Amino acid sequence: MMLIKLWDLILNNITAIYNGKTISDIPEDLFIPPEHLRVILEEFEGPLDLLLYLIKKQNIDITDLPILPITEQYMQYISIMEEMQFELAADYLVMASTLAEIKSKLLLPVESESEEEEDPRANLIKRLLEYQKYKNASEQIDDMSRNYRDFFVVSNAIDVKKSKIIEVPDIKIDQLKNAFADVLKRAEIFSTHNIIAETLSVRERMTSILSKLEGKENIEFIKLFNMEEGRLGVIVTFLALLELVKESLVDIIQNESMSKIYITIK
Amino acid sequence: MKYTLENTIECLLLVSDEPLSLINIIKILDDNSISKKQIEKAIDNLNQEYKNKAIHISKVASGYRYQAKNGLEGYIAKLKDKGTNKFSKAFLETIAIIAYKQPVTRGDIEEIRGIAVNSNIIRTLIELEWIKVVGHKESPGKPELFGTTTKFLDYFNKNKLSDLPEISDVDSI
Amino acid sequence: MKYTLENTIECLLLVSDEPLSLINIIKILDDNSISKKQIEKAIDNLNQEYKNKAIHISKVASGYRYQAKNGLEGYIAKLKDKGTNKFSKAFLETIAIIAYKQPVTRGDIEEIRGIAVNSNIIRTLIELEWIKVVGHKESPGKPELFGTTTKFLDYFNKNKLSDLPEISDVDSI
Numbered sequence: 001m002m003l004i005k006l007w008d009l010i011l012n013n014i015t016a017i018y019n020g021k022t023i024s025d026i027p028e029d030l031f032i033p034p035e036h037l038r039v040i041l042e043e044f045e046g047p048l049d050l051l052l053y054l055i056k057k058q059n060i061d062i063t064d065l066p067i068l069p070i071t072e073q074y075m076q077y078i079s080i081m082e083e084m085q086f087e088l089a090a091d092y093l094v095m096a097s098t099l100a101e102i103k104s105k106l107l108l109p110v111e112s113e114s115e116e117e118e119d120p121r122a123n124l125i126k127r128l129l130e131y132q133k134y135k136n137a138s139e140q141i142d143d144m145s146r147n148y149r150d151f152f153v154v155s156n157a158i159d160v161k162k163s164k165i166i167e168v169p170d171i172k173i174d175q176l177k178n179a180f181a182d183v184l185k186r187a188e189i190f191s192t193h194n195i196i197a198e199t200l201s202v203r204e205r206m207t208s209i210l211s212k213l214e215g216k217e218n219i220e221f222i223k224l225f226n227m228e229e230g231r232l233g234v235i236v237t238f239l240a241l242l243e244l245v246k247e248s249l250v251d252i253i254q255n256e257s258m259s260k261i262y263i264t265i266k
Numbered sequence: 267m268k269y270t271l272e273n274t275i276e277c278l279l280l281v282s283d284e285p286l287s288l289i290n291i292i293k294i295l296d297d298n299s300i301s302k303k304q305i306e307k308a309i310d311n312l313n314q315e316y317k318n319k320a321i322h323i324s325k326v327a328s329g330y331r332y333q334a335k336n337g338l339e340g341y342i343a344k345l346k347d348k349g350t351n352k353f354s355k356a357f358l359e360t361i362a363i364i365a366y367k368q369p370v371t372r373g374d375i376e377e378i379r380g381i382a383v384n385s386n387i388i389r390t391l392i393e394l395e396w397i398k399v400v401g402h403k404e405s406p407g408k409p410e411l412f413g414t415t416t417k418f419l420d421y422f423n424k425n426k427l428s429d430l431p432e433i434s435d436v437d438s439i
Numbered sequence: 440m441k442y443t444l445e446n447t448i449e450c451l452l453l454v455s456d457e458p459l460s461l462i463n464i465i466k467i468l469d470d471n472s473i474s475k476k477q478i479e480k481a482i483d484n485l486n487q488e489y490k491n492k493a494i495h496i497s498k499v500a501s502g503y504r505y506q507a508k509n510g511l512e513g514y515i516a517k518l519k520d521k522g523t524n525k526f527s528k529a530f531l532e533t534i535a536i537i538a539y540k541q542p543v544t545r546g547d548i549e550e551i552r553g554i555a556v557n558s559n560i561i562r563t564l565i566e567l568e569w570i571k572v573v574g575h576k577e578s579p580g581k582p583e584l585f586g587t588t589t590k591f592l593d594y595f596n597k598n599k600l601s602d603l604p605e606i607s608d609v610d611s612i
Contacts, residue, residue: 045355046381055439062439091381127380132436134378137366138358140431144422148555151423152342154321154332156558157453158281158494158505160515168567171531173595177604179528180535184606186390187551204600207541207586210574248577249542249584266577268510269493277493277507280453281515283557294517320442320450334450337441341467345455346546393528394554 047095048131050077055128062128065121067106071099098124205240210249213265218253221261271300271308272315285329285420327419327426360387361396365418366433369400369411388412396421444473444481445488456545456558457583458502466581519559533560534569538591538603542573542584561585569594 044050054073055062078096081088105120147153213219225237241263244250254261269277278294279286286294288302309323309330316322324333334342360383363375372383391397396418402408414427424430442450451467452459459467461475482496482503489495497506507515533556536548545556564570564585573586587600597603 045359046379048380052439063437089381095380127378128439129436131378131380132439133433134359134363134366136436137431137433138355138362140433141362141365141422142353142358144424144431147421147423148346151336152334152339152346152454154280154334154453155555156281156283156456157332158277158507159497159499160281160507160519168594169530171534171594173597173604175531176535176538176595177606179531180539181606182528183532183536183551185386186553201599201601203539203541207573207600210542210584210586214574249574265574270491273491273493274511274514277511278514278518280494280505281507282518283559286518294514296517318442318446320446321453332453334454338447338450341447341451342454344467345451345459390553 046089047074047092048128049135050074050092051095052128052132052135062125065125067099067103067121071103074099201236202239202243205236206244206249209237209240209244209263210265213250213263218262218264221252221263224263271304272311275305275308276312279323279330279332282331285326285331287329290329324423325425326423327416331420356384357387357390360384361391361414361418364391364397364412365414365427365430368413371403371409371411373409394418444477445484448478448481449485452496452503452505455504456556456561458499458504460502463502463581529554529557530560530563533557534564534587534591537564537570537585538587538600539606541586541600544576544582544584546582 044053051070051074054070054077055065058069060066060070075096078088078092081092102120102124145151209224212224224241225234227234229236241250241252245252248266251264251266252261253264274295275291278291288305291305292300292302313322320335320338321332322335323330356379359379360375363378364370367374367378372388375383388397391412394417395415397412398415399410400413401411403411419425419427419429422430447468448464451464461478464478465473465475486495493508493511494505495508496503529552532552533548536551537543540547540551545561548556561570567590568588569591570585571588572583574584575581576584592598592600592602595603
């Protein structure tokens with residue numbers, strides 16, 4: 001039920017980007033997993049963006065904004081988001097009440113004595129147009145040529161001998177942790193990656209395996225394991241190896257079945 | 267001076283992390299007899315010398331820097347192991363509003379976008395040194411007013427704010 | 440090729456953050472007809488051309504890189520005086536990313552921070568022996584992979600990496 005309603009909203013032409021792929025033309029019988037729906041919902045940058053989408057979808061003349069159908073659709077959307085327990089920004093609800101207010105004002109009989117009564121929709125229309133203007137501007141900025149993508153800056157190209165003895169910085173362990181937490185928060189802003197916290201022991205083991213391999217042709221698989229570490233140690237080493245293979249950093253080689261397995265740097 | 271003015275400027279620009287303005291260069295050289303004109307001339311001479319080379323000195327908002335000329339992007343891309351520098355829509359909208367409407371407060375940005383400003387975005391913009399606090403609005407709470415910096419323009423290879431693409435008012439959607 | 444081999448190598452070495460070995464250069468050029476000898480010769484020619492300049496290409500352990508010749512130390516010191524970034528947020532974040540996400544390339548760090556990595560920070564970390572090159576990623580240009588050292592752990596009085604504070608609820612941050 002919920003999916004069908006949403007279907008209406010998304011089917012028309014929303015081009016949500018998921019993992020870089022456009023999922024605009026999905027066959028009708030395809031089930032959309034909830035996390036994909038979430039991505040589609042997240043495509044909206046706020047209530048104004050959602051309203052603009054609804055208006056565009058219906059080819060409505062914005063200067064004659066039909067408040068009733070738009071309000072209904074907007075509310076429908078909000079309820080889907082709530083059903084999905086999507087963390088709904090309060091701003092969406094503020095907009096809902098603004099719409100309701102405009103609607104009720106429009107339903108009131110026009111009092112002729114107040115000259116030049118402003119159209120209750122005027123302010124909303126103005127905001128929508130203003131927002132569209134900056135949305136366009138943001139797309140223009142996105143299209144501008146930028147460093148490292150469209151041109152390349154030569155910076156710091158020359159090695160300069162350090163004469164002074166380096167001073168060891170004074171860093172507390174918590175600062176390090178907080179710095180990483182900060183960086184993860186920030187990383188959300190740059191939309192190209194997903195960062196998952198992995199257990200440090202696996203990461204550490206990856207580094208130590210690479211160090212062991214550095215300068216060597218190969219190492220026998222079995223030699224990477226230290227039995228004294230017990231089961232957990234073995235598992236950590238194994239996971240680290242898998243991760244290294246996944247990141248194409250090492251190769252696992254076995255010349256014939258049952259023969260010795262070797263690990264080499266790729 | 268052991269080297270010509272040209273050779274000295276060449277070395278300084280290549281050593282520097284950031285673009286150097288004429289004033290920066292004069293300060294470093296610490297020689298009253300050298301004028302801005304002379305430095306500009308030396309930079310012209312260098313670019314003349316680089317005519318067939320794949321690099322040149324380019325002028326951006328905060329000064330002069332070396333850039334690769336077109337034609338080697340394919341090689342450089344391999345060299346750089348870069349991310350794609352994609353920015354989220356929220357990030358782009360925020361910087362667009364600041365760039366085109368500056369000076370603006372957080373409240374102004376919220377008003378236009380219709381949604382609360384993500385503090386991480388503002389923090390990132392400040393750390394990137396793309397924006398800075400340029401003053402405080404004369405209103406309750408004295409909110410900070412943000413404006414863009416020369417570093418923001420540098421990133422997009424622009425000299426001044428008016429080099430940004432023009433935007434016009436929207437009257438239909 | 441639009442540029443001569445000399446001009447191409449000049450540009451690549453200048454744009455690169457790391458020294459490039461002959462093998463690196465050949466891989467980037469991706470042209471079987473170019474031999475190591477030819478590249479060595481081109482570098483010689485460039486250095487010949489730089490005879491009166493304040494820069495030259497020098498060979499270090501991991502490859503070729505540009506260096507300043509003697510004579511401009513005073514100016515360069517002023518240029519670099521702007522602080523070594525040692526206690527900066529960028530420094531802290533860079534070492535934090537290496538510690539928690541190792542092995543990582545420069546590109547990985549840039550992608551996570553969204554900001555270009557300051558080469559001075561990497562150099563300082565290597566000089567401090569807090570990080571080292573633990574391998575090379577199998578991607579064009581074979582970028583270096585950095586990991587932390589035991590010296591880094593010693594500094595924080597830890598035995599192993601997993602003793603570092605956990606970043607538990609990363610998703611909810």
